[in-house]
Amino acid sequence: MTSRADVVEDAADRLRLLLDANRTLVEELDLPEVLRRIVTAAIDLVGARYGAIGVFDDDGRLEVFIHAGIDDETAAQIGHLPRGRGLLGDLLDGGPAVRLDDVTTHPHYTGFPAEHPPMRSFLGLGLEVRGRVYGNLYLTDSAHGTFSEEDAELARALGETAGVAIANARLYDESRRREAWSSASAEVTRELLSPDGIDALELVAVRVQELTRASLVAVLLPAGDGTYAVSRAAGTHSQELVGVRTTIAAAAPVEPTIGTVAAVCAPLGLDLPDVPASQAMLVPLVDADDPRGILVVLRDGPPRFDDTDLSMAEAFAGQAALALGKRDLRQAREAMLVLEDRDRIARDLHDHVIQRLFASGLTLQSVHATIPVGAPRDRLAAQVAEMDETIRQIRRTIFELHDTDPGQGGVRRRLRRVVSATGDGGTAVTLQIDGPVDLALDDGLADDVVAVAREGVSNARRHAQAERIELRCVVRGGEVVVTVNDDGRGIPEHARRSGLDNLARRAEARCGTCRVTSGRGGTTLRWAAPIPDEGYDA
CATH class of the missing domain: 3.30.450.40 (GAF domain)
Known part of the structure; x- marks a missing residue:
């Protein structure tokens, strides 16, 4: 009578454990915590020494593995996680629980790693929900020697709840990940469309x-x-x-x-x-x-x-x-507005300012012709020359306003960088640009022009011991001309000319010319090349 009462009480206790385990599982949505609760509940429910649960991806590869009963030091000595092959892989197909008195006797048993503790009795089952196996539950070394059919039934009941809990945890995790992606997408969109946002x-x-x-x-x-x-x-x-x-x-x-x-x-x-x-x-x-x-x-x-x-x-x-x-x-719209505004300013300078200056210059020249030779005539001539230089500067400004590559830097900006990079060491470098260099030159010809300027100015500063260097780039009459003048000592007779030879080859490749004249008064480099027809319509 006492034995039967003990059995009934034991069954009631195990049922209570099962109900408690089911309740705790459905309350949790964090997947790792759900898996830990499943393993702990299963060990307590069937009286196992060791327990583990593995969750697999869609390709049947082990994605998450949670174990209990093996301390961290031993787990580290064991090394890699099980790969889900052999007996453990059989459980991926679902079906009834596998209950063994000695796991080593199973035909698909592949052995344990060297540091793995010995295990004998085994109870394993797939965690399945609506025909999909999410993972496996493994229990070994029963406190009673072997696992009973009742142990298998309790584990199977726990497994059904565990499968639902795993599915819910995965759905919750996926929803959180989608929410995080959506939040990041909104943040990135906001920054991309912000005119002064971060990178x-x-x-x-x-x-x-x-x-x-x-x-x-x-x-x-x-x-x-x-x-x-x-x-x-x-x-x-x-x-x-x-x-x-x-x-x-x-x-x-x-x-x-x-x-x-x-x-x-x-x-x-x-x-x-x-x-x-x-x-x-x-x-x-x-x-x-x-x-x-x-x-x-x-x-x-x-x-x-x-x-x-x-x-x-x-x-x-x-x-x-x-x-x-x-x-x-x-x-692009902002750049277009800037270019339109520049075009308006350039048009006003050309149609109003330059025309008035030109008319005033013609008037002064006509007056100049009527004044006798002397100081007043000379001063008037100087003012006419100053007015001509002002007109040239305004024309250069007009061409600069048509620079279509302000972000990366057109030919004008690149030539200025050449001057700023070489204008040190006591050498004064001046730059003069005439004509629509940014509109007329294609990328290849622009690269050649900048290379010629860099080589010419660099040679004059380093080798000619010049105090003054003049760099000029002119676009006129269908050709571009780069001139570098210096007041240095000239080119020595036996000096290496590899850099100048390279410039000559650049000119020949474009059917142009490259001439160098040198003497005691300094050196002049003149490099010229025709502008392709498609480069600029004058």
Whole structure:
């Protein structure tokens, strides 16, 4: 009678434990905490010494593994987590619980690692919800020697609740991740559209790294040579990666991809530094079928990127690309307004100021012809010359107002940088520019002009010991002429002329000329090349 009462009481206690476990599981939404509660409840429920739970991804690979009964030191000595093969892999197919008196006798048993504690009795089952197996529950070394059928029934009942709890925790985690992606997308959009915001592309890289827990995130933008280059990066070795070019053409279609680092990055031709990463995600930044860039995300270790990660990253990238497009349109409109205003000012200077000065100059010249030779006549001639110089300066200002590349710097700005970079060491360098150099010269001819100016001024300062250098660039009559005059000692007879030979080859390649005259009074370099017809319509 007492034995039967003990059995009934034991059954009631176990049922109470099951109900308590079910209640605590449905109250929690944090996945790691849910898994810990499942393992602890299962050990208490069936009287096991060891317990573990594994959650698998869509490809059947172990994503999360929580164990109980093995201390941290022993776990560290064991090393890598189980890979879900052999007996543990059988449980992924669902079905009834597997109950063994000695796990080592099972035909699919593959053995334990060297530091793993010995285990004999085994109870395992899949955690299944609506036909999908989310993970496995493993229990070993029963306090009664072996696990009973009743233990299996209790574990199965707990497993059903555990499966629902895991599914709910995953849905909650996914909703939180989507909310975080949405918040980051709104932040990036706001900064991209802000006229004085922070570096929004840097923010894209930082936020994606935070959201994906990535080792490295790189933002690739189209480069001037038709490929992609890393514009911004966040994470390990990020500074080393900025500026690195790819081999894929910017116009080539790029599909959203997840996989290994080699599989994802190799088609890009992206040479990555030694970044600890085992998986990668690639997401194009596309605005209305217009490619604007690529997001490359590298991560080391679990969890693996899945389709949910990819879809959320795609939505984020699409919003960022749309904001980039709107920002570019806004900047283009602002640039157009600036150019229109400059054009109006240039037109007013030409139609009103210069014409009045020119008319005044003609009047002064006619008066000059009637004045006898002497000091008054000379002073009037000087004023006429000063007025001519003023007209020339206004014309140069008009051409500068038509500089169409104020952001990157047209030929005028590049020539000024040449002067500022070389105008030291006691040498005075002056610059004179006549004609529409920024409108008339294409990129290749502009590069040649700047190279000639740099070489000529540099030679005069370093080798000629000149005190004064005059640099002049003139666009007139369908050609561009660069002249460098100095008052130095001239070119020595046996001096190396490799730099001047390079300038001569540049001129020959453009059917132009390069002449150097040198003497005791100084040296003059004159480099000229015709302007292609498509360069500027005078």
